[in-house]
Amino acid sequence: MFGLAILDLVIGLTFIYFLLSLVCSTVQEIIANIRNLRHRVLLEWVLRTFHHNNFGIQILNHQMINGLTHSGKPSYIPSDKFAQAILDLVHSQVHGDKPFDINSLRDALEKTILLPPGLKRFVLQSVMEANAEISKVRSDLAIWYDDAMERVTGYYKKLAQKAIVVTAVIVVAIFNADSIQIVKYLYNNPEAARQLAEQASRVAADTTIIKGVDKAMRSSPDTLPKESKVALKEIQNDIAYIKTLSAKIYETQLPLGWSENSRPDEKSPTLFWDWVQKIMGLLLTAMAVSLGTPFWFEMLNKLVNLRNAGNKPKTEESSTAKK
Secondary structure, three states, X not given: OHHHHHHHHHHHXXXXXXXXXXXXXXXXXXXXXXXXXXXXXXXXXXXXXXXXXXXXXXXXXXXXHHOOOOOOOOOOOOHHHHHHHHHHHHHHHHHOOOOOOHHHHHHHHHHOOOOOHHHHXXXXXXXXXXXXXXXXXXXXXXXXXXXXXXXXXXXXXXXXXXXXXXXXXXXXXXXXXXXXXXXXXXXXXXXXXXXXHHHHHHHHOOHHHHHHHHHHHOOOOOOOOOOHHHHHHHHHHHHHHHHHHXXXXXXXXXXXXXXXOOOOOOOOOOHHHHHHHHHHHHHHHHHHHOOOHHHHHHHHHXXXXXXXXXXXXXXXXXXXXXX
């Protein structure tokens, strides 16, 4: 029984970390939408990579790219359109608006000064191996672009991780989610820990919550560009989702939120150390939450499955006793 009580305590704490990490991920998504962060990261990469003769600006202004959104600010560019835009711009620089074949494309690539040297060699090599198939050149260039986007996505995730740390500190402070106080409460109230573990089991299977987890786990930029109305609708949905999560957090009956009782007693002789403990508890929660929703979702499911597996023998024993 003691082992199950400790497991309930761990599940309860993990559950709180999971919900708070979802709140942080949703807040981060709202900030990314407001700041148009994905577009800004993509724009920075294009302008830095194709800086010769402002070729990056020409790519972004090309009809294939600029036409993706009414605003002309896509957060993601499909690889086939990106490849087609580059080849069209390189060819038109040398041969104007004439349709191109493999030979005129090779000539344009040899004469162009728009492409970075490394990429120019790569595309020329692709032309040599294409056997007069321009589609092969487009495909190779699209693969190169997809590989580059993986690195851009990695950079975006690093920016998001830095932001999530700051967000975690703010969210934890707002909820007064003190890990030390939560552990003490669950340890001294095993029945509350058991109820919280059962609530965690239900929430882990909640389709509404799982949709939020899927969104938090998405590591690549959006495959469809967002217009302002769509982005605004997503922000509104995210705010509603945060309210749902907040309600679930307060449903736990844990010592969360700020009140007179949640702050150290100003008359206490150990007031300084009480505040040190409070700050340490909040920082522990913030560090845990910053590990991210995928981590805590996986951890919660493992612990819930372990608890459910541990409950099976008890069910079998009770059914035998009834017989």
